[in-house]
Amino acid sequence: AERTFVAVKPDALQRRLLGDIVRRFERKGFRLVAMKLVQASEDLLSEHYFALRDRPFYNHLVKYMSSGPVVAMVWQGLDVVKTARAMIGETNPADSRPGTIRGDFCIEVGKNVIHGSDSIESARREISLWFREDELICWEDHAEHWIHE
Ligand code: GTP
Numbered sequence: 244a245e246r247t248f249v250a251v252k253p254d255a256l257q258r259r260l261l262g263d264i265v266r267r268f269e270r271k272g273f274r275l276v277a278m279k280l281v282q283a284s285e286d287l288l289s290e291h292y293f294a295l296r297d298r299p300f301y302n303h304l305v306k307y308m309s310s311g312p313v314v315a316m317v318w319q320g321l322d323v324v325k326t327a328r329a330m331i332g333e334t335n336p337a338d339s340r341p342g343t344i345r346g347d348f349c350i351e352v353g354k355n356v357i358h359g360s361d362s363i364e365s366a367r368r369e370i371s372l373w374f375r376e377d378e379l380i381c382w383e384d385h386a387e388h389w390i391h392e
């Protein structure tokens with residue numbers, strides 16, 4: 244089954260947006276398989292954002308992401324990687340349509356409230372970076388048959 248990694252960023256926690264964000268993934272029909280509150284270290288973030296290490300905003304980004312707790316989650320379901328990105332919106336909230344998480348909850352790229360893996364490969368890498376295997380909970384989803392064929 245396909246899984247993606249989602250992180251609710253420190254600005255969203257400060258602004259009490261966690262419940263609203265989790266609610267969207269739940270109502271969509273995805274299955275939560277892991278969730279924890281994390282104070283991310285610079286080591287963890289430097290691995291997470293390895294691909295962005297040469298960007299001018301990199302230091303600012305690591306500071307932002309370590310400025311408070313984040314909620315790390317793994318969601319499972321049909322096409323969840325692509326669909327979660329669609330629900331999240333564009334990197335820059337100004338380009339995000341209303342109805343998306345960034346389109347509804349924020350206005351600036353440097354405070355864009357949520358992260359979602361950009362591919363199945365990134366999702367695998369990020370899930371194993373943020374979670375131990377025994378933190379991923381396998382549970383029987385009794386609603387699954389009502390959500391897809
Ligand atoms: P994530 O889901 O968080 O990975 O966002 P993304 O995939 O839409 O964007 P990307 O991976 O390219 O960038 C990761 C994060 O870096 C973004 O979500 C922003 O928080 C931050 N970021 C990207 N571009 C900029 C920028 O131009 N300025 C600033 N300040 N931050 C940026």
Ligand code: MG
Binds near residue numbers: 359361
């Ligand atoms: Mg990204």
